[in-house]
Amino acid sequence: MSSRRGFLQNVLAGAGIFASAKVLSAQEMPRPGDMPGMNVKGKKGSVHDHGSPVLVETPDVPNLPWRMDGNVKEFHLIAEPVKQEIVPGRVVDLWGYNGSAPGPTIQVNQGDRVRVMVDNHLPEATSMHWHGFEIPNEMDGAPGASQDPIPPGGRFVYEFTLHQEGTYFYHSHMAMQEMMGMIGAFVMHPKNSYKPRVDKDFVIILQEYAILPNITVPNSMNMEFNWLTFNGKAGPATTPLIVRRGERVRIRLINLGMDHHPIHLHGHQFVVTGTEGGRQPEPTWGPGNTVLVGVAQARDVEFVANNPGDWMLHCHLPHHMMNQMSSMVGPMSRRNGMPAGLDMERGMGMLRQGSATSEENGPSLGRGLGVGSTAEQTMSNSPLKPGNPAQQQGMQMGKPDVSKDANSVPGFPQDAFMEGPMMAMDQMVDKPENFGLRPGWSGFMAGMMTFVRVLPPDKYDQIMELREKKKGNKPMKMDMPGMENEHE
Ligand SMILES: [Cu+2]
Numbered sequence: 001m002s003s004r005r006g007f008l009q010n011v012l013a014g015a016g017i018f019a020s021a022k023v024l025s026a027q028e029m030p031r032p033g034d035m036p037g038m039n040v041k042g043k044k045g046s047v048h049d050h051g052s053p054v055l056v057e058t059p060d061v062p063n064l065p066w067r068m069d070g071n072v073k074e075f076h077l078i079a080e081p082v083k084q085e086i087v088p089g090r091v092v093d094l095w096g097y098n099g100s101a102p103g104p105t106i107q108v109n110q111g112d113r114v115r116v117m118v119d120n121h122l123p124e125a126t127s128m129h130w131h132g133f134e135i136p137n138e139m140d141g142a143p144g145a146s147q148d149p150i151p152p153g154g155r156f157v158y159e160f161t162l163h164q165e166g167t168y169f170y171h172s173h174m175a176m177q178e179m180m181g182m183i184g185a186f187v188m189h190p191k192n193s194y195k196p197r198v199d200k201d202f203v204i205i206l207q208e209y210a211i212l213p214n215i216t217v218p219n220s221m222n223m224e225f226n227w228l229t230f231n232g233k234a235g236p237a238t239t240p241l242i243v244r245r246g247e248r249v250r251i252r253l254i255n256l257g258m259d260h261h262p263i264h265l266h267g268h269q270f271v272v273t274g275t276e277g278g279r280q281p282e283p284t285w286g287p288g289n290t291v292l293v294g295v296a297q298a299r300d301v302e303f304v305a306n307n308p309g310d311w312m313l314h315c316h317l318p319h320h321m322m323n324q325m326s327s328m329v330g331p332m333s334r335r336n337g338m339p340a341g342l343d344m345e346r347g348m349g350m351l352r353q354g355s356a357t358s359e360e361n362g363p364s365l366g367r368g369l370g371v372g373s374t375a376e377q378t379m380s381n382s383p384l385k386p387g388n389p390a391q392q393q394g395m396q397m398g399k400p401d402v403s404k405d406a407n408s409v410p411g412f413p414q415d416a417f418m419e420g421p422m423m424a425m426d427q428m429v430d431k432p433e434n435f436g437l438r439p440g441w442s443g444f445m446a447g448m449m450t451f452v453r454v455l456p457p458d459k460y461d462q463i464m465e466l467r468e469k470k471k472g473n474k475p476m477k478m479d480m481p482g483m484e485n486e487h488e
Contacts, residue, residue, distance in 0.1 A: 251301050263293055
């Protein structure tokens with residue numbers, strides 16, 4: 001299998017387009033010891049070899065290929081606009097790297113000499129900051145301070161030697177660009193393996209966007225967010241982490257947004273073994289099941305997956321477990337709350353004039369607290385008739401389960417029409433990693449949510465087989481089956 005990969009990388013490198021993010025999915029990448037230029041003799045090992053760390057998997061995000069130039073590991077990042085499908089049918093305009101937001105994951109070994117060519121294909125200047133790297137000041141990517149911003153069409157070549165280990169990341173150091181998606185993981189594998197060794201190693205990047213219905217561009221000035229993502233996907237489009245029962249698992253959580261996220265794992269206790277500053281000493285590893293990942297922070301958690309089942313892993317902020325939250329949508333979808341004198345566009349929160357960042361809309365579009373929020377209507381969840389819920393194409397049919405006197409209960413509805421069977425879209429998010437989940441599972445998954453699936457050996461092997469089969473069919477695609485016609 002590695003010969004095809006090697007061939008692919010050579011071809012792409014030769015053609016000068018090896019930066020394409022669609023080249024290799026996380027699952028397809030060889031582990032660090034197998035990457036080109038590292039084991040020139042072609043020595044291969046299994047995941048359970050001693051000495052070599054496991055390659056990190058970033059579900060839904062590719063790894064960034066590289067090539068050797070002498071003793072320098074050379075990467076190529078292109079800052080550019082990205083069309084990203086965050087849930088089936090919801091394609092939004094983000095900014096990212098090499099066709100992906102977050103950008104592709106970079107993996108290197110402690111001690112590596114690294115060169116990253118950064119091309120700016122954005123319509124405005126950018127810069128690349130290496131978050132937490134102890135590198136020479138002129139390589140820091142702080143615009144104005146350590147370098148001129150990279151102009152549109154320009155390139156800056158960063159080069160440094162990395163003596164650190166741990167979970168790091170790269171991001172644009174232009175604040176508003178960060179809120180358009182411009183971040184990627186940068187994992188530095190330690191020279192000497194961490195102890196205890198893990199069998200599975202995952203990266204999850206936490207991001208948030210304010211994007212109203214029928215609009216595709218995030219309002220980066222908004223202070224409240226209605227799309228919360230793990231690796232650029234909102235539940236149920238996130239890809240579960242697949243582990244075999246008994247394996248030791250590391251999850252590297254990285255947050256770059258406006259909010260802090262308490263990430264909670266069901267069914268297991270974990271220990272925090274690393275931060276954005278690298279490995280933490282073992283005496284600090286107290287058990288827990290929720291870790292607060294603050295803005296600009298990374299947290300590595302580790303646990304032994306000894307409790308079989310499909311366990312939720314999610315941000316515990318209730319509003320971060322929802323999709324497309326927008327109070328302006330409430331009046332229309334809940335009928336009786338539609339205030340008099342408002343036309344449909346306004347009731348739905350549609351833009352009528354100017355862009356999302358115009359003077360009129362910018363400060364408070366959607367929901368908000370800031371200047372201009374007087375345009376917001378005060379309204380509670382209003383009564384509504386059960387039955388005949390509006391159907392989304394592809395969603396499973398079904399009526400919410402509510403009592404006969406529901407409308408007489410103060411506060412109703414809360415979750416009746418927000419989640420549950422009628423929101424399920426199992427087929428639309430079908431993929432190997434979801435195989436065998438409880439039917440209707442997807443109706444209860446939104447925002448920053450995914451599964452850690454702790455599987456018995458036979459089921460684990462079955463899913464791995466399905467994964468291989470899918471790769472064999474479409475080695476270059478990350479698309480989910482049956483979704484080709486959902487968007488351009
Ligand atoms: Cu959160």
